[in-house]
Amino acid sequence: MGKVRIVTDSAARFENGSAVEEHQIEIIPMRLRLGSQTFVEGLEIDSEELFHRMRHSNAIPTIEPPSVDEFGNLFQTLSRETDQICVLTNSQHLSKAWYHANQARQSLLGRCEIAIMDSQTTSVGLGFLAESAARAADDGADLEDIVRMVRGLIPRLYSVYYVETLDFVQRAGLIGEAQAVLGTMLNIMPFLTIEAGVLIPMEKVRTHAHAVDKMVEFVTEFITIEKLIIMQNTLRITDQARMLQDRLMLDFPDLDYPIMLYEPLLSTWIGPDGMGVVVLEGEDDRRNRHF
Amino acid sequence: MMMDDPIKEQRLVRMSTSWQRCDGQGLKRLAAAGTAWLEQKYPAVNALNVFPVPDGDTGINMLLTMRNAWEEVATTAEDNVGAVAAMLAKGTLMGSRGNSGVILSQLWKGFAQALEGVDAFDAGQMAVAMRRASEFADNVRGMKPVEGTILTVARDGAQAAEVAAGQSSDLRTILAQVVEEMHESVERTPDLLVRDGVYVLRDAGVVDAGGLGLAYILEGMLRYLNGEVVEMSGDQVGEAAHLEGGIDLSGLDFPYDVQFVLTGQHLDIDSISSTIASMGDSALVIGDANTLKVHVHVVNPGEPLDYAAELGTLSDVVVENMREQYQEFVLSQDGASAAALAVEPPEVNAGDVAAIVVAPGGGLERVFYSLGAARIVSGGQTMNPSTEELIAAVEALPTDKIILLPNNKNILMAAEQAAEHVQDKQVRVVASRTIPQGISALLALDAQGDLETVAQAMTNALGQVETGEITTATRTTRIGDVDVREGQLIGLHDDDLRVAGDSMAEVMRALLAEMGAADMELVTLYYGDGVNESEAQALARTMQEDYAGIEIEVVEGGQPHYHYILSAE
Numbered sequence: 001m002g003k004v005r006i007v008t009d010s011a012a013r014f015e016n017g018s019a020v021e022e023h024q025i026e027i028i029p030m031r032l033r034l035g036s037q038t039f040v041e042g043l044e045i046d047s048e049e050l051f052h053r054m055r056h057s058n059a060i061p062t063i064e065p066p067s068v069d070e071f072g073n074l075f076q077t078l079s080r081e082t083d084q085i086c087v088l089t090n091s092q093h094l095s096k097a098w099y100h101a102n103q104a105r106q107s108l109l110g111r112c113e114i115a116i117m118d119s120q121t122t123s124v125g126l127g128f129l130a131e132s133a134a135r136a137a138d139d140g141a142d143l144e145d146i147v148r149m150v151r152g153l154i155p156r157l158y159s160v161y162y163v164e165t166l167d168f169v170q171r172a173g174l175i176g177e178a179q180a181v182l183g184t185m186l187n188i189m190p191f192l193t194i195e196a197g198v199l200i201p202m203e204k205v206r207t208h209a210h211a212v213d214k215m216v217e218f219v220t221e222f223i224t225i226e227k228l229i230i231m232q233n234t235l236r237i238t239d240q241a242r243m244l245q246d247r248l249m250l251d252f253p254d255l256d257y258p259i260m261l262y263e264p265l266l267s268t269w270i271g272p273d274g275m276g277v278v279v280l281e282g283e284d285d286r287r288n289r290h291f
Numbered sequence: 292m293m294m295d296d297p298i299k300e301q302r303l304v305r306m307s308t309s310w311q312r313c314d315g316q317g318l319k320r321l322a323a324a325g326t327a328w329l330e331q332k333y334p335a336v337n338a339l340n341v342f343p344v345p346d347g348d349t350g351i352n353m354l355l356t357m358r359n360a361w362e363e364v365a366t367t368a369e370d371n372v373g374a375v376a377a378m379l380a381k382g383t384l385m386g387s388r389g390n391s392g393v394i395l396s397q398l399w400k401g402f403a404q405a406l407e408g409v410d411a412f413d414a415g416q417m418a419v420a421m422r423r424a425s426e427f428a429d430n431v432r433g434m435k436p437v438e439g440t441i442l443t444v445a446r447d448g449a450q451a452a453e454v455a456a457g458q459s460s461d462l463r464t465i466l467a468q469v470v471e472e473m474h475e476s477v478e479r480t481p482d483l484l485v486r487d488g489v490y491v492l493r494d495a496g497v498v499d500a501g502g503l504g505l506a507y508i509l510e511g512m513l514r515y516l517n518g519e520v521v522e523m524s525g526d527q528v529g530e531a532a533h534l535e536g537g538i539d540l541s542g543l544d545f546p547y548d549v550q551f552v553l554t555g556q557h558l559d560i561d562s563i564s565s566t567i568a569s570m571g572d573s574a575l576v577i578g579d580a581n582t583l584k585v586h587v588h589v590v591n592p593g594e595p596l597d598y599a600a601e602l603g604t605l606s607d608v609v610v611e612n613m614r615e616q617y618q619e620f621v622l623s624q625d626g627a628s629a630a631a632l633a634v635e636p637p638e639v640n641a642g643d644v645a646a647i648v649v650a651p652g653g654g655l656e657r658v659f660y661s662l663g664a665a666r667i668v669s670g671g672q673t674m675n676p677s678t679e680e681l682i683a684a685v686e687a688l689p690t691d692k693i694i695l696l697p698n699n700k701n702i703l704m705a706a707e708q709a710a711e712h713v714q715d716k717q718v719r720v721v722a723s724r725t726i727p728q729g730i731s732a733l734l735a736l737d738a739q740g741d742l743e744t745v746a747q748a749m750t751n752a753l754g755q756v757e758t759g760e761i762t763t764a765t766r767t768t769r770i771g772d773v774d775v776r777e778g779q780l781i782g783l784h785d786d787d788l789r790v791a792g793d794s795m796a797e798v799m800r801a802l803l804a805e806m807g808a809a810d811m812e813l814v815t816l817y818y819g820d821g822v823n824e825s826e827a828q829a830l831a832r833t834m835q836e837d838y839a840g841i842e843i844e845v846v847e848g849g850q851p852h853y854h855y856i857l858s859a860e
């Protein structure tokens with residue numbers, strides 16, 4: 001009965017602001033703790049404000065995923081409208097949302113078909129998966145079809161970021177303490193990619209010009225690109241974003257280069273001074289990725 | 292080590308009026324004599340730097356290369372000259388330091404090739420072998436040999452040998468002609484060596500250092516044959532063989548401090564003492580026939596322990612890695628908080644791409660480790676590691692995908708030679724010529740990547756940084772259009788001398804202008820071991836006044852010779 005309902009968590013970001021309402025995507029919120037305060041993500045604090053606070057306070061922000069009970073309650077509610085639910089969570093390596101969702105699923109076994117899918121990403125990649133799933137659901141696809149479709153989309157999503165300040169990536173265990181101290185002195189800005197849901201440090205640069213070079217290098221490895229989104233900590237068009245757009249337009253003239261903010265979850269890992277790109281690879285690419 | 296009978300030798304040389312054949316032991320003597328003479332003359336060779344910079348090392352590199360060759364043959368009783376030549380070739384190959392050391396090893400290799408299977412060479416065979424040596428070294432790199440270098444001197448010497456062998460069968464006569472011709476050839480090098488249209492030797496008022504080093508080696512052999520060296524004392528060969536104690540170049544070349552107590556019966560103190568002494572440095576054996584306390588600095592701690600374990604029971608065994616202690620000591624001396632950090636190299640897993648970096652120790656080691664270098668090779672006294680040291684570093688890593696960053700144009704050849712001679716691993720040399728290039732390349736390291744791709748990315752990164760170096764001029768000269776007075780501060784841009792001046796601020800400002808710093812984003816000052824942090828910070832602040840838009844970082848480098856190494860990107 002009813003179409004498949006799509007659930008995702010508040011780490012998801014949507015290029016198309018009305019997608020959530022249009023396709024009735026359920027967003028289960030995560031909580032952000034900063035010092036003594038707790039905010040419900042999306043409702044009580046947004047990225048830009050959070051980044052500002054992160055820069056000016058010593059407190060370390062942490063994300064609390066939705067609890068097992070919260071997932072359970074949502075499933076219960078949705079099971080009145082449908083007997084098929086597709087849950088897309090941010091990567092299990094970035095937060096415990098996926099684990100909690102799985103545990104909550106147990107309580108509805110037999111009564112409702114629930115697929116819990118680890119998106120292996122976050123942010124706009126997660127949002128894209130949720131939106132695609134929701135459109136398919138609107139078109140009458142069943143849970144099995146949707147799961148298969150999402151599985152096919154996940155490997156086509158790529159993210160790279162570089163960060164200007166090292167304390168967050170050091171706290172996240174992505175670089176060592178000594179590297180952080182010397183790296184700060186040396187102006188090192190490490191690149192990170194999300195591979196199979198894990199943030200992996202890659203090459204480093206010392207200047208913004210080289211960072212743009214690296215991002216251009218990364219993007220031009222692709223043969224066809226369906227979507228590209230520039231992720232920043234501000235919505236202004238920065239010099240780097242402009243340089244990136246100008247250079248990429250030579251190779252990919254038909255693409256838009258929208259700028260979006262990355263979300264609090266990712267910032268608890270990489271800090272408030274990051275920039276990156278998320279790419280959805282074209283459908284029939286056989287690609288030899290070097291980056 | 293075994294000493295040969297010096298009296299017998301004197302008889303060999305003095306009593307025969309002509310020396311027709313040279314066997315294995317004869318070649319061994321010649322190698323010792325050549326090394327011993329170079330031991331006396333190496334400072335003069337070191338001083339022949341084209342640039343008036345204090346890190347001239349050709350003399351000492353060639354000496355250390357020859358010393359390694361000597362160590363290969365020191366204890367051999369082999370009579371077959373082909374076999375001894377092969378040992379010398381192997382010793383120079385492994386011990387080769389600096390480009391001149393590598394070319395020297397190539398000359399020995401060609402020489403040994405020609406003598407394969409030969410028991411003792413005569414004049415004709417010697418000329419053939421010298422010609423083969425020259426040809427081998429000329430062609431081994433697949434590039435046209437540069438004229439006015441050690442290769443020219445080797446070729447001219449081979450030519451002289453051929454002519455002389457046509458007229459005489461006395462090896463001494465041949466060698467005399469060779470040495471005379473080689474020295475004349477050295478004198479001609481200023482008129483031959485051209486780099487970028489400039490007669491660099493002539494303008495600098497020097498001859499080619501490598502060529503002179505080679506001439507000295509042959510000259511030492513000749514002096515020995517002429518009885519000079521033999522005449523000095525009965526154990527002249529002993530003196531040559533005494534190279535281990537001759538010059539204390541060891542420093543931390545024997546990095547392990549081994550101590551133990553040996554308990555036994557009828558222990559022969561003298562015999563044990565001399566055996567332990569031959570294993571390394573700073574040997575001390577005290578006690579009596581039942582209990583001996585032994586202390587020695589060695590390369591391989593197993594050696595003294597295995598030896599002593601055969602003689603009795605060991606107790607209170609202590610083995611310390613002095614290099615580590617030295618590093619810790621250096622780290623604890625510094626005031627800056629970053630300096631007090633113990634930076635450890637990253638963990639390397641099988642299949643990772645790992646980078647081995649040559650760096651002169653101190654702060655730069657910390658920088659390279661923090662950037663992900665798996666291993667630093669420091670190269671000892673001359674900062675030029677030997678081929679063997681580089682191979683050892685490659686073998687010691689638990690992966691088979693290795694990148695070598697030499698960070699100095701005088702280490703490139705040894706690095707390439709090391710890469711060639713490692714059988715079971717893939718090694719790529721990324722040809723960094725300066726420390727900043729090495730840092731730029733290392734930033735492009737992706738440990739999980741594919742070796743060729745990573746090597747290419749690192750090579751591409753080399754050109755993304757400009758290098759500056761500031762040191763004190765060792766002589767008065769003119770380089771290009773820059774007049775330099777001895778004692779002045781000089782600035783080099785990408786190894787080109789561009790600036791001379793009397794104040795550090797003036798020189799640094801001019802050098803930064805040469806480097807095009809105004810168009811860059813980031814300048815880094817690595818201060819050397821004679822500079823303290825507050826000086827460096829003050830200088831950076833002064834520079835910042837002229838370069839308001841760029842970021843200037845100050846990092847402790849701790850490098851010798853160069854007050855500052857600068858990078859701009």
